[in-house]
Each structure stands twice: as structure tokens, then as C-alpha cells.
Amino acid sequence: xxxxxxxxxxxxxxxxxxxxxxxxxxxxxxxxxxxxxxxxxxxxxxxxxxxxxxxxxxxxxxxxxxxxxxxxxxxxxxxxxxxxxxxxxxxxxxxxxxxxxxxxxxxxxxxxxxxxxxxxxxxxxxxxxxxxxxxxxxxxxxxxxxxxxxxxxxxxxxxxxxxxxxxxxxxxxxxxxxxxxxxxxxxxxxxxxxxxxxxxxxxxxxxxxxxxxxxxxxxxxxxxxxxxxxxxxxxxxxxxxxxxxxxxxxxxxxxxxxxxxxxxxxxxxxxxxxxxxxxxxxxxxxxxxxxxxxxxxxxxxxxxxxxxxxxxxxxxxxxxxxxxxxxxxxxxxxxxxxxxxxxxxxxxxxxxxxxxxxxxxxxxxxxxxxxxxxxxxxxxxxxxxxxxxxxxxxxxxxxxxxxxxxxxxxxxxxxxxxxxxxxxxxxxxxxxxxxxxxxxxxxxxxxxxxxxxxxxxxxxxxxxxxxxxxxxxxxxxxxxxxxxxxxxxxxxxxxxxxxxxxxxxxxxxxxxxxxxxxxxxxxxxxxxxxxxxxxxxxxxxxxxxxxxxxxxxxxxxxxxxxxxxxxxxxxxxxxxxxxxxxxxxxxxxxxxxxxxxxxxxxxxxxxxxxxxxxxxxxxxxxxxxxxxxxxxxxxxxxxxxxxxxxxxxxxxxxxxxxxxxxxxxxxxxxxxxxxxxxxxxxxxxxxxxxxxxxxxxxxxxxxxxxxxxxxxxxxxxxxxxxxxxxxxxxxxxxxxxxxxxxxxxxxxxxxxxxxxxxxxxxxxxxxxxxxxxxxxxxxxxxxxxxxxxxxxxxxxxxxxxxxxxxxxxxxxxxxxxxxxxxxxxxxxxxxxxxxxxxxx
Numbered sequence: 001x002x003x004x005x006x007x008x009x010x011x012x013x014x015x016x017x018x019x020x021x022x023x024x025x026x027x028x029x030x031x032x033x034x035x036x037x038x039x040x041x042x043x044x045x046x047x048x049x050x051x052x053x054x055x056x057x058x059x060x061x062x063x064x065x066x067x068x069x070x071x072x073x074x075x076x077x078x079x080x081x082x083x084x085x086x087x088x089x090x091x092x093x094x095x096x097x098x099x100x101x102x103x104x105x106x107x108x109x110x111x112x113x114x115x116x117x118x119x120x121x122x123x124x125x126x127x128x129x130x131x132x133x134x135x136x137x138x139x140x141x142x143x144x145x146x147x148x149x150x151x152x153x154x155x156x157x158x159x160x161x162x163x164x165x166x167x168x169x170x171x172x173x174x175x176x177x178x179x180x181x182x183x184x185x186x187x188x189x190x191x192x193x194x195x196x197x198x199x200x201x202x203x204x205x206x207x208x209x210x211x212x213x214x215x216x217x218x219x220x221x222x223x224x225x226x227x228x229x230x231x232x233x234x235x236x237x238x239x240x241x242x243x244x245x246x247x248x249x250x251x252x253x254x255x256x257x258x259x260x261x262x263x264x265x266x267x268x269x270x271x272x273x274x275x276x277x278x279x280x281x282x283x284x285x286x287x288x289x290x291x292x293x294x295x296x297x298x299x300x301x302x303x304x305x306x307x308x309x310x311x312x313x314x315x316x317x318x319x320x321x322x323x324x325x326x327x328x329x330x331x332x333x334x335x336x337x338x339x340x341x342x343x344x345x346x347x348x349x350x351x352x353x354x355x356x357x358x359x360x361x362x363x364x365x366x367x368x369x370x371x372x373x374x375x376x377x378x379x380x381x382x383x384x385x386x387x388x389x390x391x392x393x394x395x396x397x398x399x400x401x402x403x404x405x406x407x408x409x410x411x412x413x414x415x416x417x418x419x420x421x422x423x424x425x426x427x428x429x430x431x432x433x434x435x436x437x438x439x440x441x442x443x444x445x446x447x448x449x450x451x452x453x454x455x456x457x458x459x460x461x462x463x464x465x466x467x468x469x470x471x472x473x474x475x476x477x478x479x480x481x482x483x484x485x486x487x488x489x490x491x492x493x494x495x496x497x498x499x500x501x502x503x504x505x506x507x508x509x510x511x512x513x514x515x516x517x518x519x520x521x522x523x524x525x526x527x528x529x530x531x532x533x534x535x536x537x538x539x540x541x542x543x544x545x546x547x548x549x550x551x552x553x554x555x556x557x558x559x560x561x562x563x564x565x566x567x568x569x570x571x572x573x574x575x576x577x578x579x580x581x582x583x584x585x586x587x588x589x590x591x592x593x594x595x596x597x598x599x600x601x602x603x604x605x606x607x608x609x610x611x612x613x614x615x616x617x618x619x620x621x622x623x624x625x626x627x628x629x630x631x632x633x634x635x636x637x638x639x640x641x642x643x644x645x646x647x648x649x650x651x652x653x654x655x656x657x658x659x660x661x662x663x664x665x666x667x668x669x670x671x672x673x674x675x676x677x678x679x680x681x682x683x684x685x686x687x688x689x690x691x692x693x694x695x696x697x698x699x700x701x702x703x704x705x706x707x708x709x710x711x712x713x714x715x716x717x718x719x720x721x722x723x724x725x726x727x728x729x730x731x732x733x734x735x736x737x738x739x740x741x742x743x744x745x746x747x748x749x750x751x752x753x754x755x756x757x758x759x760x761x762x763x764x765x766x767x768x769x770x771x772x773x774x775x776x777x778x779x780x781x782x783x784x785x786x787x788x789x790x791x792x793x794x795x796x797x798x799x800x801x802x803x804x805x806x807x808x809x810x811x812x813x814x815x816x817x818x819x820x821x822x823x824x825x826x827x828x829x830x831x832x833x834x835x836x837x838x839x840x
Contacts, residue, residue, distance in 0.1 A: 012040030017185040018048040025053060025128070025160050029152060030180035032173050033164045037339040038297070039185050041164050042132055043076045046105045049128060049162075050088075056158075058127030060105045063113050063144060065136045066264065066291060067093040068271050073132075074098070074107040076297075094436055095488050096268075110140030111436055117147050118383055118433070121155065128160040134173070135165040135332065137367035137398075139377055146395040147384065149177070167332040167364070176396055190342040192304075198354040210326070213307050213352065214241060218248045220305050220350050221285060225257060228348055230302025231278050232285045233292060233340050237311040237326050239263045242287040249285070256281065262288040265466050267485055274298075290329075293336040302347040306337045310365075315373040315405060324561050330365045331358070367399050374401055375439050378409040379418060382425040383433045415519070416443045435496065437461055444517035445493060454499040455490075456506050457513040462489035464558055464571070472549055473514070473558060473573045477507040511575030514556035515583050521557040522580060523572070524614045532566070533557075536612030540566040549574060577616060584611055592621050594628035596636035602702035603632040626698060633697045634689045640703060642682045651711035655680050656747035657731045658715065663750040667772050668730050675723050680715070692718050730772050737761045737769075738829035745771070745778065756781040759790055759807070760819060763827040768796045784811065785818045800824050 014035055024031045035041040046060050064070035074091035081088055090099030091107040099106060106126075108116070117123065129148050134141055145163070152159045163173050170182045199216050217234060224232055236242050242261045249259050262274035277299030278284040286298060290310050310333065311326045329337070334351070341347030351358075369377070378401075381387060386395055393400060413419045416439060418429030425433070432442040441461040448457030456477065463476045463486055470476040480486045494501060515522055523533030523541055530551045531543040541560055543550055552574045559571035581588065588611050597604040605624035609617045637644065647655070661668055661677040669675060678684070685692070696714055700706065719727065731753075734742040739761035746754040755769055759782040768777045782791040782799070790807055793799045804824055812820035819834055821827035830837060 012044055013038070014040040014044045014185050017183055018044060019052075020183055021045060021162070022048055022052045024181050024183060025049070025162065028180055029157070029159065030161045030177040031163075032170045032177065032180060032182045033162060033185065034170045034182060035164065035166060035185040037166050037336055038343045041185070042073050043080060045162070045164065046077060046089075046130060047080060049130075050104055053128070053160075055104075055127035059103065059125055060128045060130065061113065061116070061123075061126045062105065062107045062130040062132055063141060064107055064109060065133050065138050065141065067096075067109050068264070068275075068291060069133070070107045070109050071096070071268070072275060074105075077105060077107070095485075095492055110138055110144060113144045114140055114147070114380055115434075115436075117144070117151070118380070121151060121384075123148075123151055123156060123159060127158070128162065131161070131163045133166070134163050135167045135364075137365065137369070139368040139372050139374075142367065142369050142398060143377055143380060145176075146397055149396045167335065172398060176398055190344070190346040192338055192342040192346065193348045194338060194351060195348060196351050196354050196358075198352060198357065210237075210241065213309065214245055214248065216352055217245055217305060217307055220352065221245075221249065222252075224303050224305060224348070224350060225254065225283070228303050230345075230347065231283050231298075231300040232303040232305060233298060233301045234285060234287050234305040234307075235292070235337050236287060236289065236307050237309040238289060239265065241307075242289070245287055253285075254283075257283045257285060259285040259287060262286050262292055264289070264291055265485075290333065292340065293333055297343055298340065299344065301340055301343065302345060304337055304341040304347065304349040306334065306349060306351050308334065308351060308353045312371070313373075314371050328353075328357075328361055330363060331361045332364045334358075334361065369397075369399050369401055372405075373438075374405045374409040375412050377401060378406060378413055379425070379429060379433050379439050382413070382419055382423060383430060387419070387423040387425070413439060416440070418443070435493070437465060437493075440517040441465065444513055445497060447516050448513055449497040449499055452503065453506065453509050453513055454497060455494060455501075455503040456509055457516070458490045458493040458497070458499065459486070459505050460510060460513045461493060461517075462486045465489065471544070471547060471569070471571060473571055474507040474510045477505060477510050480505070509579075511554075511556045511573035512579045512583065514558050514573050515575055515580065518556055518558060519584065519587070520612065521560075522575065522611065522614065523555045523557055523569075524616070525551070525553050533569070534614060536614050538613035541569050542566050543569050543572075553577070554580065580611065580616065587611060588616065592623050594624045594632045596632045596639060598639060600702075601636070601640070601704075603629050603636065605629075629701060630694055630697045633700055634694060636703065637689060637693070637706070638686055642685050644703065644706065645711060646707050646709055647711060651715065653733065653744075653747070654712050654715050656750070657727060657733065660731050660747045660750040660753060661727060664772055664776065667775050668726070670775070671773050673722075673726055675726055677723075678718065732771065735769050735778070738763065738765050739831055740829075741831060752779045754779045754781055756783060758783045758785060758787070758831065760785070761829050761831055762796065763819075763821070763824045763829040765796050765829070766825060768794055782807075785815045 021031065021033060033041060033045070046062055049060055064073055070091050070093050074085050074089050077089040078085045078087065083089070085091065086098040086100050087102055089105045089107070090103040092099060092112045093109045094111065131141060131145060148161050152161060161177065165173070174180050174182050197220055199212055217236065221232060221234060236245060242263060246259055246261060253259065258278065260274040262271060274286050275298055286292065292298065308328055309326055310329045311324055314325045338349040341349050381392055386392055392406065410419065410423060413429065418426055418432050418439060420426055431446055432439050435442040435445065437445065441464060445454065445457045445461050448454050459477050459480045460473065463473065463480060466486055466489065480490065491501070520535065520537040522536040526532045526534060531545060531547065533541045533555065535541055535557065541557055549555060549572065554575050554577055555572045556575050557569050557572045560567040560569045588609050591608050591610060593608055594603060594605045605621045606618045607621040608615050658677065658680045662679050665677045668677065693714065696709060716724065731747065732745065734744050735755055736742050737757050741761055743755055743757050746756065753771060755778040757780065762782065768780065770777050777794045780793050780796065781789050782793065784790050790811065791799060791803055793803070808820045817833045817835065819827065819830065819837065
């Protein structure tokens with residue numbers, strides 16, 4: 001054992017706190033360490049515990065948030081001991097393990113820690129768990145801490161838990177760990193000059209116009225190269241932006257400057273190249289995502305240029321899908337990024353936003369558990385035995401899983417056959433949990449492994465785990481053999497599932513494999529489009545206009561941006577309808593539907609086959625009852641509107657009289673009647689179609705059949721005999737005027753029914769005609785012999801006295817053939833001319 005190795009190492013700020021950390025863990029089972037970036041906690045604390053803490057032959061396991069961080073930390077720890085990785089210090093990450101019988105410190109990534117806990121709930125080989133960079137609040141870190149606390153409380157009182165954080169609220173973590181001690185290391189970092197350099201047109205919130213940000217980033221890089229010494233670390237939101245900036249810089253950099261990318265899906269060799277210091281006499285520009293915020297020390301970096309943007313996946317429990325969100329970083333993350341410039345010596349940080357905009361930044365990054373797809377978490381909890389709401393909430397969480405997202409995750413797992421009805425795990429679920437894949441992908445490879453498509457499914461799973469960049473995933477499958485990372489992951493999956501390496505990879509069945517993982521994302525092309533699809537979960541999704549898959553009848557979507565009502569498809573593959581029927585025979589249900597077809601304006605009886613929200617096939621059906629046809633006709637009339645019915649003059653007039661009675665129901669019933677005068681407005685008639693119209697639709701199937709309806713008789717049939725009598729009495733269709741003519745009353749205005757009558761026919765009338773038991777006077781339109789209005793009145797006596805003399809004076813010369821007596825009250829009412837009257 002290396003007894004004096006710590007004394008031989010160069011001093012770091014954390015050194016002054018190491019003895020306190022060791023002594024605290026000797027007395028207390030738990031401890032929280034708050035140390036700023038660059039203090040040295042990752043590389044010094046495990047070694048101090050190994051040297052000074054009695055582990056009783058057990059090992060230390062340290063959790064890192066990323067594979068790159070875990071491997072780099074293990075390498076630095078081993079170098080501190082003068083050893084190779086795999087001796088005293090080793091690591092376990094996805095697709096790569098370097099440990100031996102002599103390993104005492106294991107640096108692992110989050111999924112690995114969860115597997116170790118599931119396989120050995122007592123953690124019998126380990127005496128201490130270190131949660132490094134816990135402020136990142138990843139889903140697996142939260143889960144790992146919750147399970148570690150339960151292990152400690154139920155099985156291992158001797159287990160020690162150390163949580164290390166740079167920017168998190170340590171009081172909250174301490175409270176979760178039964179009020180354990182908090183140790184603060186002030187640390188030491190070199191001063192960093194912060195310079196705000198917003199885009200010229202920026203105002204309000206930080207600019208998210210990506211092209212503008214990238215142009216500004218390139219200009220700032222050139223400015224920094226000209227005005228500052230040292231290498232540059234430039235933070236960008238994602239791999240796509242890094243590639244674009246790299247292209248913009250290519251051929252435009254000084255001869256002594258190299259640009260290297262750094263993000264999670266690069267090969268190990270590419271990541272190592274980014275981390276290593278620039279050769280003597282040269283400078284480098286590291287174009288990185290948030291992967292470089294913590295854990296890593298990049299040698300020679302004196303300049304940080306921060307776009308202020310980050311990209312993460314947000315899960316929607318409503319749609320069951322992730323959407324990629326590009327948003328401003330938190331203040332804590334911006335502080336972490338700035339600190340990268342002061343690790344080795346004083347530096348400078350260019351922030352591509354203003355101090356005013358900084359006021360809108362949130363304090364901390366949202367914990368992943370609040371925003372992530374919780375299907376992996378729900379499966380792990382079910383395997384642990386903490387299933388159902390009661391089991392989940394029995395664990396110690398800094399933030400409990402949101403109910404809506406957790407419920408959606410449970411539903412997905414049950415659909416995959418991973419959980420029983422009581423939410424306990426099935427044997428299939430245990431098999432899914434054992435694979436280092438999302439449950440969807442694990443279900444895909446396990447199911448496909450029972451067929452000849454196992455090798456292809458493992459390739460697809462490897463591609464999706466590493467984020468393939470091809471829209472058509474068939475192309476990615478075809479190129480997978482030349483990608484060392486994808487090839488290695490595929491081989492390990494095949495080995496686990498005992499799939500022969502000689503089994504052929506067939507890119508043509510990519511969609512078939514994807515459908516096993518994403519049965520809710522089978523897309524069917526909309527009839528009027530080449531790019532718009534309806535998914536089996538009911539959502540809309542769209543390919544780009546230039547997509548090679550445009551016009552494909554059926555696709556399966558693996559990845560899409562769910563930011564809008566119509567999601568943008570990023571990764572997919574075609575699938576044949578025969579393959580859909582083969583895969584989902586038990587899920588496809590046949591339905592006989594009788595519905596109104598808007599295009600043909602007729603009832604269509606169809607037999608349809610459904611998968612989720614998709615109608616896969618449809619054909620005419622003769623299996624339709626008269627009741628179904630009538631109901632479909634009623635729907636059609638609702639869509640066409642009440643005006644589509646054959647409203648003859650007689651039917652319209654009857655409807656107007658009924659509307660009048662409804663309007664004045666109180667007056668109508670004042671004589672002792674108690675009739676219910678129904679509303680006959682458009683809305684009311686449409687709402688009551690089944691009551692008054694349905695019985696007359698027998699035998700009708702199309703809009704043109706409606707011409708056969710006698711609406712006057714149908715409306716009249718809604719009244720019983722006493723109502724019909726009351727209608728004729730209180731709202732008669734005609735009124736007999738003094739001349740003996742029966743004149744039709746116009747009820748088009750229910751508030752003021754009109755009696756249009758020639759003036760001469762009203763001679764001798766001393767009372768204004770009324771309806772509603774003489775309670776409502778009619779509006780009299782007194783007409784000329786030619787039928788033109790002369791006077792409108794509701795008081796005939798007043799008209800004869802004051803209005804008639806003026807009308808007589810004006811009209812007797814215009815219509816000399818007609819009588820215009822001086823006293824209309826004593827004159828004979830008539831329709832005839834003077835000659836006809838004399839002849840009589």
C-alpha cells in the first residue's frame with residue numbers, strides 16, 4: 001500500500017479538509033462535502049479515505065455523472081498512486097470495465113451503481129459510497145442516494161455515505177441524511193475576469209437564434225485568440241452547434257491553434273484528445289457541451305467563452321414523448337463554466353449575454369427527476385420492490401418522482417409486459433432491467449432475439465443509445481459496422497442475449513425492430529400530404545420537405561421534437577403494413593362503423609381495422625342497422641346545418657308561429673292553459689333532432705333524401721290536439737278583415753307580427769286586430785291599391801282620426817278609381833274599385 005502518496009502530491013485546496021472528512025466519517029455514517037470547482041475533491045478525497053479510514057477490507061465506490069468523468073477521474077487517481085488503472089483504482093462504465101482483485105476504489109457511472117445495488121442489496125463488497133458532483137442532480141444519482149439510504153437504514157449500519165457537491169443547497173442534503181455534518185472547503189481558484197459580450201441586437205432574455213449565436217461565438221473566439229493567452233473552452237448547446245462552429249473555424253485559425261470537439265457521443269480517443277493539454281508551443285480550442293462543466297480538468301485552459309445555452313430533453317406525461325429544449329443555463333451552471341478558466345492560473349470568461357439578461361437566469365438547473373422520462377426509474381423501483389405509490393414514497397428523495405410522469409411510466413411498462421397489474425415486476429421486466437438500455441429498447445432486443453432479427457435489433461438499440469444522426473435509421477444500420485463504439489455496444493448486447501455474431505444484420509427490418517420499442521409511434525401518412533403523419537398514440541408528426549422518406553405510407557418514429565402540436569421527426573424507419581399486422585395482430589381490433597361521410601354527403605357503413613388511433617384499413621360493410629343509419633343521418637344534419645332541410649314556405653310559416661308562441665309563452669298561458677311551447681331556433685332544433693326528426697328519417701341515407709321530408713307536417717306532429725287548437729286560436733295563420741278577406745299574418749318577427757292589408761279593406765274597423773287572446777295588437781301595414789305601404793300602425797282609431805286625412809289627400813289623385821271617403825269609419829270596406837261598387 002502506498003502509505004505516503006498524499007504527501008508526495010502537489011497541494012490542492014481540499015487538502016486542508018481531508019482529515020476533517022475522515023474523522024467525521026469515523027463518527028457519523030453520513031457526511032456532506034461542499035467544495036467549489038477545482039478544489040480537488042474528486043482526486044483527493046477517495047485516496048484520503050483509502051489511506052486513513054478503516055474500511056474493514058471493503059472497497060470505496062465513487063459515482064460520477066458521466067462516462068468521460070468516471071474514466072478520467074480513475075486515471076488521475078491511479079496516476080496519483082503511480083499505478084495503472086485497474087490496480088488499486090479501477091472503473092466500471094458502459095462497455096468498458098477495468099478492475100482487478102486488488103482494486104480498492106471503483107469509479108462508476110450511474111447505471112452501473114444501480115445494477116450493483118440491484119444484484120447485491122447489501123452492498124457487501126463496499127464500505128463507503130461517494131456521490132461526486134451531486135449538484136448535477138441526475139436521475140440515477142437521486143435514485144442511487146435513495147437506495148443507499150434504505151440499505152444503510154435496513155441492512156448496513158456500517159455503510160458510509162459521502163455526498164460531494166459544488167453548488168447545491170447542502171442543508172437540504174444534510175436533512176435527507178438525518179441531519180449529518182456538513183464540511184465546507186473554501187478551496188482556491190485563480191481570479192477570472194468576466195466580460196459580458198452580448199449579441200449587438202440582444203434585448204430581454206438571452207438570444208436563442210442559434211445561427212446568430214454561432215456567428216457571435218466565432219467572432220468572440222477570434223477576438224480572444226488575438227487579445228488573450230492560453231487555450232479556449234467554448235460552451236455550446238449541442239453536438240450540432242459544435243460541428244457548425246468547427247466548420248466555420250476550419251481554415252480560419254492561426255497556424256498554432258487546433259480546434260477539437262468534446263461531447264458525450266465521441267469515441268474515447270476523440271474525448272482524450274480534447275482533454276489532453278495542447279502540445280508545447282500550440283494552443284487549442286475545445287468546443288464542448290455541458291459535459292465540460294464539472295469533473296474534468298482541461299489542462300492549459302485560460303479562456304472560457306460561454307454561449308449561455310444548454311440543451312436537454314423534457315418529458316411530457318401527456319404525450320409520452322420527449323422534446324429537446326434549448327434554454328439559458330442556470331446561474332450555478334454559468335458559475336461552473338466560468339470557473340473552468342481559473343483552474344490552473346488566472347483567466348478570462350466571455351459571456352455572450354448582458355448583465356441585465358443574467359437577471360432572468362434561474363438559480364439552479366432543474367433536477368432531472370422532475371423533467372425526465374421515468375420509465376427506467378419505475379422499472380428499477382419495481383425490481384427493488386418499491387412499487388406503487390406507497391412503495392415509491394417510502395424512499396428518501398430530495399424530490400419525489402412527479403405523479404403524472406410516474407403514472408405514464410407505469411402504463412408504458414405494463415404495456416411492455418414488464419409489470420403485473422399490481423405494479424410488481426414480471427420475469428420479462430427483470431430481464432429488461434438487467435440490460436443497460438431504456439425499457440423500450442430492452443424489450444425490442446429481447447423480443448427480436450427470439451427471431452432472426454436479434455442482431456439487427458441490437459444494432460438499432462446501440463445506435464439509439466448513442467444518438468444516431470441519420471433521419472432514416474436504415475442508413476445508420478448499414479454504416480454501424482464501421483463505427484467502433486456502436487459495433488462494441490452491439491457485440492456486448494449480442495453476447496448477453498446469446499445471439500450469434502454470424503447472424504446477418506438486415507437494415508430492411510429496421511422499422512420492424514423499432515415498432516417493438518415504439519408501438520405508440522407508428523406513423524400513417526395523411527391522405528393529403530407527403531410529410532405529415534398521424535401516430536398510433538394520436539399525435540401529429542412531420543418529416544422535413546426534403547426527406548427521402550417523404551410519401552412513405554407507414555413509418556416508425558424513434559425520436560422527435562415534441563415542441564409543437566405537430567412534432568418534427570428526427571429518427572425513423574419505414575415499415576410495411578403486413579409487418580404491422582404480423583407484430584400487432586392481437587392489438588389490432590376490427591370495428592364496424594356507420595358514420596356520416598362529409599365528402600359524399602351520405603351515410604357510410606364501413607368495416608375498419610384499428611391500431612391505437614390509426615385506421616389501418618377500411619372497406620364497405622353491409623352490417624348496419626336502421627338505428628345506426630338514422631343516428632349517422634342525424635350527425636350529418638348537424639354538420640350540414642338546419643338550413644339543409646327542405647323548408648317550404650308553409651313549413652317556414654308554421655315554424656315562425658311556433659317561435660312566436662315560445663317567445664310569448666307567458667301571455668299565451670295566462671288564460672289558464674299550461675302548454676310547453678318548445679324553442680324552434682336553429683340551435684334548439686339541432687339539439688333535439690332525435691326527438692322531433694329521427695322517426696321520419698327511416699330509409700334515408702344521403703343528403704338528397706332529405707327533400708322527401710314534409711317539415712310542416714312533422715312540426716305540427718310535435719303538438720298534441722289541444723296545442724294545435726291553442727295555436728290556431730292564439731296565433732292564427734290568417735285574420736279576417738272587415739272586407740271579408742282572410743289575410744295571412746306575418747310572424748317572421750316574433751315580437752311584432754304583421755298584418756299587411758289594403759287600406760280600403762279596413763274601412764269601418766274601430767279596433768286594432770290582436771292575437772294571443774286579444775292581448776297583443778298586430779302591426780298593421782296599410783297598403784295602397786298597388787300593394788305599397790302607406791302607413792304602419794298599431795292603433796287604427798288614431799290613424800283614422802289623424803293620419804287618414806293626409807293619406808286621402810295624397811292618394812285620391814293617384815288612385816282615383818278607388819274609394820277615398822271622407823269618413824272611413826262609415827264607409828263600406830272593400831277590395832273593389834268605384835266602378836265595380838257602382839255596378840254592384
